[in-house]
Amino acid sequence: MVLILWYLLWSTTVTKHLLAQTGETGQLPPPGYCAPYNGKICKHYLNGTGQVWFNISHDNAGGWLNEQITTRLWAEMVAGLKEPCRSAAEKLLCTYAFPQCQLRNGHAVGLPLCAEDCVAVRQLFCYNDWALIEDNKQRGIFFKSRGHFQLPDCESLPSFRGTSPPACSHAKLTEMKMEEVTYDCVKGRGRFYQGTMNRTKQGLPCQHWDSQVPHSHYRPPDVFPEVQNAENYCRNAGGEEPSPWCYTMDPTVRWQRCDIPVCENVTDSDDENIGVKDLAMETFFTPKFILILSAVGLTGLVMILLLFLLCHRLYKHRRGYNPTATREEVNIDLDKLPNNMAYHRTGAQLNPKLEKLEFPRNDIIYIRDLGQGAFGRVFQVS
Known part of the structure; x- marks a missing residue:
């Protein structure tokens, strides 16, 4: 109770101080502040990206609560996902928990997720997993560690295109990496292939991406620049398939992969899989776990030492009488x-x-x- 009263008093004082600085007396500013991310669970995605926004009402200890919720969701939800869904979910979760911070009228504001990133995860990277979460939500089944986190509504989110300053926290899941673009061969899964091949391996002509005839489709979503103005060229937006592909003009064959040579002197890379990183060890080896492991190791070492001493004593006892050595050492009358x-x-x-x-x-x-x-x-x- 004392802690709650102290927090309310402190929050009111901060708000009054901000209003006094800006000279405003209208609507109260959002209770948050900007600071670099200094946690562990999202450091691969957020370190070096600038300042993130910390919600005072939820993270009154420097983002501690969001850090804990993200860590638990990582273990409960993300760890069981497969690529490319897992990496995309990790990045989107970190961006949601610690959004980019922006100053508006002198006040710190956390930017929402970008619609493009949300749609990319929902309709491509994690289509089946997202659908399962939404189905469970309708039945009242939720993740136990979700806290105050909510499944985002992609249609209500702002776009990152054509806005300055940015209107959303861009996770860059749909970013075109120009250094990976190829035109006459493919690197890895060929996500950034931008050539003009428009026939499948069996020679079938490709259907235009913006057409729904003869095959009606919704994947890949048009949030990927790889398929924007791509006409009927083979593409692999988001790296969904092992190689570029297209819908065919044959009504009996929905889609096929294209026959595009692999670039020479290029090894497969995980770069197009949204920077796949294995954080399980770091998440698993917490200071508490290391302390427990050290105590167990020390206990085991002591037990081994005691067992050795016991065996030594038993061995000496079984040898029986131990005679004295030499006459110089013993004089017997x-x-x-x-x-x-x-x-x-x-x-x-x-x-x-x-x-x-x-x-x-x-x-x-x-x-x-x-x-x-x-x-x-x-x-x-x-």
Whole structure:
């Protein structure tokens, strides 16, 4: 409760400050500010693109909330998509969550998505996936991590063409890369082929892209410059197919690919697939995960060390008696050794014939222990 009151007070103070600077007393400015993107999930697409807009009402901690929602949606929705849909969805999601920022009348404004990018994703890159999301929406099924994000309405969005300054946040999904344009051969999937081939591999003439006869069609949408004023030439707008293609003039054959040679000394590239990048590792290896992994590793190392020490002790125990080494290290007074019942002294005298074989006790020099037998300890002497 205290946090909410503090936020309302702070927001009102900021608004009054902005109004005092501009001298306006009418409608309140949108509660947001411009700043460079400093998050992780969208850094590949947004770093170096200028300032983005942060919504104070939703992102009162420098975009933290939108960062969390985008990260969760990335795992729940985007990770399961296939190319070229995945890369397009990633870029559109990042542009939606962190739109380009523009100053209008001294106030920071976040620009909406561009209609061209939205239509390209909905009608080409992610046609089936978008249709499934809309169908689930009609049935009341939503992504659990969507937060305040909403599926954009493409028809209500502004166009990026013919507006200065820009009226929308352009994700550049329909951008024509002039350095990739070819005319007599294809690079990769041939997305930017702009030649005049107008027949298929089987020699069928191509239908004009702006015609609906003999085949009615809606793909590719006219938001792609590759098919604008393309007459009936083979094209692969958006890189949808492995090579350029066209609708045919044969009513029984809807479409076919065209026979265009591959450019020499050119390897396949993912550039035309909207900059496909694998961010799973970076998303997966969070600081929390690294900390847990380090703790598990340290615990495993300690357990291995303890197991080694235990095995060492068991091995030493099984070896049994460990005799002493040399006579320099041990001096034993034989007179102090305990009596052994097997060799118990008696008052009986030795046979006189055996007395000559008796070795003087004091002349015995201890060398080392040999072990322990049934009659007691055995020593090596000299």
